[in-house]
Amino acid sequence: MTSSELWGPESAERYDSEETEMTSAAVLGATVDFLADLAGDGRALEFAIGTGRVGVPLRERGVPVAGIELSEHMAAVLRRKVDEDTLPVVLGDMATTVVPGEFSLVYLVYNTISNLLTQDEQVECFRSNAARHLRPGGRFVIELGVPPLRFLPPGQVAVPFDVSERHPGFDTIDPVEQLLVSHHFTRDGEDGRYRREASRHRYAWPAELDLMARVAGLRLERRVADWDGSPFTQDSPKHVSVWRKPR
Numbered sequence: 489m490t491s492s493e494l495w496g497p498e499s500a501e502r503y504d505s506e507e508t509e510m511t512s513a514a515v516l517g518a519t520v521d522f523l524a525d526l527a528g529d530g531r532a533l534e535f536a537i538g539t540g541r542v543g544v545p546l547r548e549r550g551v552p553v554a555g556i557e558l559s560e561h562m563a564a565v566l567r568r569k570v571d572e573d574t575l576p577v578v579l580g581d582m583a584t585t586v587v588p589g590e591f592s593l594v595y596l597v598y599n600t601i602s603n604l605l606t607q608d609e610q611v612e613c614f615r616s617n618a619a620r621h622l623r624p625g626g627r628f629v630i631e632l633g634v635p636p637l638r639f640l641p642p643g644q645v646a647v648p649f650d651v652s653e654r655h656p657g658f659d660t661i662d663p664v665e666q667l668l669v670s671h672h673f674t675r676d677g678e679d680g681r682y683r684r685e686a687s688r689h690r691y692a693w694p695a696e697l698d699l700m701a702r703v704a705g706l707r708l709e710r711r712v713a714d715w716d717g718s719p720f721t722q723d724s725p726k727h728v729s730v731w732r733k734p735r
Contacts, residue, residue, distance in 0.1 A: 490581035500561035530592025535582035540566035602689035
């Protein structure tokens with residue numbers, strides 16, 4: 489049993505419309521360019537493919553894509569965009585579920601590695617799944633936020649990440665367990681009411697991910713601040729990291 493929380497039907501139906509920035513041409517263009525270059529003439533496998541926000545345009549670019557998705561409701565939204573023959577999806581968790589064949593690229597975007605709430609499961613995602621699916625010379629890519637602990641003064645446990653009229657949001661952090669809960673208050677309609685949602689995540693530092701990769705027999709090839717290739721610095725709020733399986 490995976491520790492990941494399951495997306496239900498209502499959340500799946502709202503996902504694309506609420507993630508307008510992440511579905512914009514500016515974000516998706518750079519993301520697909522980056523991943524297509526790494527995939528080359530090989531196949532790509534997306535862990536936690538969701539509604540196909542990235543997988544569908546990557547397939548349209550000409551890269552054969554397969555996916556693993558825990559939520560049947562998210563997969564159902566994807567299926568309305570593209571058929572099974574064009575983009576096959578296996579229902580299951582990203583730490584153990586197997587897809588037939590080998591891939592030149594396995595990738596996880598938009599913080600989804602943090603949906604696995606234990607270190608053991610995150611290690612298995614690297615060792616038992618990413619490394620197992622990669623052909624020699626293949627690459628594993630993760631997009632993940634840097635834990636915002638620098639914004640926590642002594643005694644404070646909450647950090648805001650969005651302060652807007654439609655969507656106030658903040659994270660509460662447990663540094664001992666490395667658990668982060670994202671709290672969202674989203675305004676629906678014109679009646680002024682807010683819908684409250686929360687999701688749990690296990691955050692990991694880049695160095696911890698590098699150690700997980702080493703356990704899996706992978707080596708860090710590149711780390712940048714974003715899909716546009718900008719340098720990763722101490723002030724970067726997230727990173728895109730690439731590990732490679734030896735030939």
